[in-house]
């Protein structure tokens with residue numbers, strides 16, 4: 001056998017050892033990655049897992065007045081669009097509040113003038129709307 005042939009056979013053998021070794025070294029992580037990708041959807045997030053915290057938060061209890069305000073009321077009530085009484089602006093609220101808080105609550109829940117019922121937050125409970133109003137008039 002010529003030296004050149006020996007060398008090329010030796011290289012081929014070495015190459016296959018390297019390939020086999022790297023496949024072996026990667027096997028664990030490839031299997032993990034596949035298991036991660038094919039695991040059933042239902043087991044991805046279960047109550048109590050860290051990953052379920054956001055879901056529980058979304059499902060948990062009423063939204064705060066501030067959250068409701070920011071999501072559903074701010075668009076009109078921060079600028080006073082269409083004559084909406086502005087956020088914590090005493091001049092805009094005093095006359096309305098003189099009618100009594102229950103009337104103000106009821107007007108917001110049922111709608112009044114250009115103010116749509118519940119500010120269009122149809123998923124909001126009456127209590128969440130009331131909390132948003134409390135947030136808007138806090139300190140007045």
Ligand code: HEC
Nearest residue numbers: 072073076082083084096104107108113114115118119132
């Ligand atoms: C599309 C604009 C718009 C959105 C969104 C909106 N409002 Fe209003 N709101 C108004 C306008 C305009 C008025 C004044 C209506 C009138 O007196 O004719 C008003 C009035 C009110 C009043 C005073 C009611 C009264 O008795 O005088 C309350 C309370 C109120 N809004 C609460 C809310 C709350 C809470 C939200 C969010 C959940 C909200 N609004 C979202 C436009 C809006």
